Amino acid sequence: MTSVLPPFVQAASGSLGAATANTLTYPLDLITTRIQAADKSTSIRRQIYTHGLSSFYDGIGTDTGATLLSSFLYYYVYSFLRELVVRGNGKSKAAMLPISHELAIGYLSGIASRSISTPLNLVTVRLQTARGSDDSSADGGASQFMGVCRQIFREEGLLGFWKGFSSNFILSLNPAVTLYLFQLYRRVMLRGRERAAPPPAHSFVGGALANSAGESQVLSMLSFDND
Template sequence: MTSTLPPIVQAVSGAVGSAFANGLTYPLDLATTRLQLHRKRTSTNGLYDGIRILVHIIRRYGLTALYDGIMTDTGASLVSNFCYYYVYSFLRNSVLRYRYNDTKAKISLPVVQELFLGFIAGVASRAVSMPLNLITLRLQAERDADDEENSDEDQAVGLSSVVKLIYSEHGLSGFWRGFQTTILLSLNPSITLAVFQIYRRVVDRLSRSRSSAIKPSPKEAFIGGAMSSSIAVAILYPLILAKVRLQAQRKTTSTSTLGSILLDALKSPGGLYQGLEMQVVKGFLGQGVSFLIKERIEQFIVESYLRSRRKHGKPDVA
């Protein structure tokens, strides 16, 4: 169903779904960031440490501190996912129109082509949303830095202060710090969507005997999105960890590179997968909800359109 809809519809549904999912899982995202930045951590139990971090934040700063940076992060999710789904669906429809003179959902592209189209869309979306992502990361890391310095001040750093700080440290280009690593991570949504497309094809084949034409069901959409995200995260997690640590650095004289950060992480107790458990849980819930809402919005639009045609005595579109 998805690929038959106009790019703007897919972009809006994807953006709205991601925003809802982001609000639901944001505390997990905050805990994941803190885990990824804890280089002196001795425990390797990611889920336990993540829960401990959340409890510590609530006790010291209050419940609202679990949502430090949520506004910029939600904005980044809206912008990134709108751009991603728009570019991806536009490119996919263009390829189908060029190769088959058709844009029907039942026509499947090879997995390699799906990955390539997703990668291009991912680079475009991350280039647009990266400044907001970086600001969010710094907002999430501020109180963590205060804890490591044993500061008794519980003062939260505001959005404008973080923006000024980033600009003073690295200039305008600082808002795209670590973009080279981000380009590689553009494979994340690409892999996620490619796996989800494969999952949908399997579901379609197994459910042809069902009388309902609505596919996938809410449960299937959630499971597919959650599973796809978990697979993508597991494959690319070392790069995710390196990107977070690179972007969280404040010193303008830092000479850290992707290679040096990965080597440093390899020597730490958690290794290259420090915080993976929380990242997978966050992605499992977040992407599952995101795909679920996206599919339901698209279903609502299609059903509303068909009802409108029937009301005016027009036949359904094949």
């Protein structure tokens, strides 16, 4: 995201876009989570029959909040740090920095955003899987949100809200690599004014390719680390 807009405007537009995309794909994400967490007796058809279609939006409020916060913080920190580096090097805002600078800025931004969103993401997973048993009565409301928070605190204390945060030190490379690949796409595929302000079609295609390549690279790193 290399724009001439102020960091706050970039952060606001980026977080709203991420929240919109998250809302559209949320049922698929929830189904995946339930399939991974549930036992063999649980099925999508059973969930619909027992709890209705609305159950596929359990925890969407918390998840949307986490997406807004993490995306806003990520884009704000990224835009702010990048502007400082670009200004210090005497370059234009749309200039492409060396790969070491781009990845470092993106990585620091990712760590900052995930430190805020991890507790909300943890609560979201609990809300998504709350209907896994027949005696659960997930309604996705504020009372259930507070109930999940109290349960996590009771079981694991305050640090329990950041359970698994250590994996974020690798996962935070994903947005950094993605943004760098998107800028590389702009540099190779676009010319003139389009490079500074990519058309919607190029933004979509370039973003999709960069995101896919970035996730593949980070997943391969995680697999190597686990081995």
